[in-house]
Amino acid sequence: MTTTIHYNASELKEAIVQDADIHKRRPVLICNSHITGLAVARGLGRKGVPIIALDREDRGLAFSSKYVLHRGVCPNPVVAEKAFIQYLLDIGPAFKEKCILLPSMDEWALAMAKYADQLSEYYIWPFSSYETINEILDKSSLYKRANELGVPVPAYERVTESNHKQLPVDLSFPMVLKPINKRAFYDTFQEGLFIANNLKEYEEMTAKAKDAGLDLIAQEFVDVNRDGYVTIVVYMDGEQNLRGALAGQRLEIYPPRSGTTCLVESIEAPELTERAVSVLKAFSYEGIAECEFLYDQKDGEYKLLDINTRPWKWIGLPIHCGVNLPHLLYCAVNEEPYTSLNPKVGVKWVYMNDYKKLKEQKEGLFDGDILSKEEWMEILQHRTDESSLITMAVESNDDPEPAYRQLQNAFSKRSYYCPC
Template structure:
């Protein structure tokens, strides 16, 4: 495992004496999602270099720097270190990655585990780095919600009622179809305001969606977005059926969606319950979700790992496509444990390695930190794990038997969970929840 989280120079020095018999994977970020990707690749003996930005206040001149992510102490990670955060300096990020690859003495395969990392690998296009996913133009088309919903309209894929707003049309990629007043009249309140592209919106507003309760609040948010030069849309607030959110977890190869490796997952439990991140996910049999998600990806010409997110609209009695994430995500370990090792399939597509799924089996994934918090703090929530599940979790037998796997917690690889416990009791935390 990586014995420390190194500075960029410290990592370059360490890699200069390393030997690799195959291209290492560059996994960024280095937290829960990155840990899941690292473990999936390590299961097939792929060396992993975890890259992330240094922790706040870190001395970047030192050999070792502060970092609160959970991936570096894992036995699945061979080396870990800091690079320039690409949203701060894309050229600096490119230079750091190229220097790291040069020191390793071999090409590498990049896995971006958050939008900014995946997009930055594609936009920076560092020499010596192979991308197991589509280029930046295709990523932009998929991540642009205006384009995404236009594709849904053309393909007959259900999505929430949405209007592109005239007040921010100058920054948009498609023509507006409503004023603020027209959208308010059509959708009623509350409604949600979403950006075409969430990265700039998140930087400006600290979130990727804003729910507004009345006309005045709606107009204020749209005006603020216009001032920032960000195109936004108004969307109907969906009466979501709790526990029925589903996603298609997939790897689509360059040959197209007919050869996709895919699993439908049901986010049965979120923490917090109605709007948080998934903490219990189960495989599900929903052919329409697979069909609709792959149709959208195929139309965009996207290849790579992705999660297509659907919610169930109780009023319309159908699943609606909300978003597509063109990268791994928090519960990437569920499809891996079910028999669809998406990271390994992606790695094999750009290297001499081979991978073939032996079939998909029923599987559940639990993130115990959030699941236990929900049990302890929400009297209305009833435990959905059985006594046998808990025995297997506590004993570690779940790693060898049964249909349950866990995010972070793994007795055979204990250091990430130990670090999670350590950071729970200090006034410091990693910069994202996944």
């Protein structure tokens, strides 16, 4: 497959104008274009939806997918938000009908939401307003609303000059130190968060974040067992109707303790689904969301940890299980809504790159290999049919180029980081 990447807006605009296929059906623009973007592109592309992919550099895995028609390298909204919005405005006139925006990381989502009115001439923003998203991402407002609904949450405070010395007393160790700006934090430290086990580490980690100009929140460390990571994922339409939902039990993360999911299994969790939906409805939320819960052994409660207001890393699992959240959103926007609330359970999703490293290092929540021989046989055969017991983040028989791109990224001298 020949992959053309456009490095400025005028090139991309002209390519879209000249492509007759992209004008046959309303297109979707995704960004960023790594693991999450790849799953979204496949979930929509297999339904015949035209996909345009953007990223801040040219090595995102979705750029190599056959389901992406056009690719553009655009300004990074973390450091050049207005330039990124101008890029979208510059290519906007190429679309014959409004293009749907579908971001995969907070920085892209927040920028699009913030400028949704300016973008509305050419684009459809199918998520809640900037104000609502900010409210949900702000732990103080999220946890306050959850408490009002009787949904348990962990203790937390924002780290400030005035409370810096008192926080270790209030929260004790180990303590989770989470960034306000997730992407900037990851770009700086190649980690999603810090875990401070003592006062010395707390002082060192807060000083590192301060030197980098990054704000932190300090959060109670929830003593969770290996079965206690459960996430509810949904699509809520503009009238807060629940159109799709799935519960996933996180089985492994990489790096250990502070990384992102590399193995997850679909399960049944109706009570947690009700809790997640109640919180989202309290914010009148619209869009795809991921609601993370941890089981606290101290008090026997599932505690709401985070809500991500956009697609996330393992969105390929609900898609494979029959709850294609991006397509549910697409159909609702096009006034052809349908509902999918009965996903397959007992199906796993794996990001093999990280899972293999985790097990080679003899680390993880579970000892040894969790996967069965039957699941490994499906992996080795790259099966992608609906009956398979496991789906892979990158490797796919019908779309093999992203796996090759991942190999080339690993072999390159130029580093490539993405927290998704």
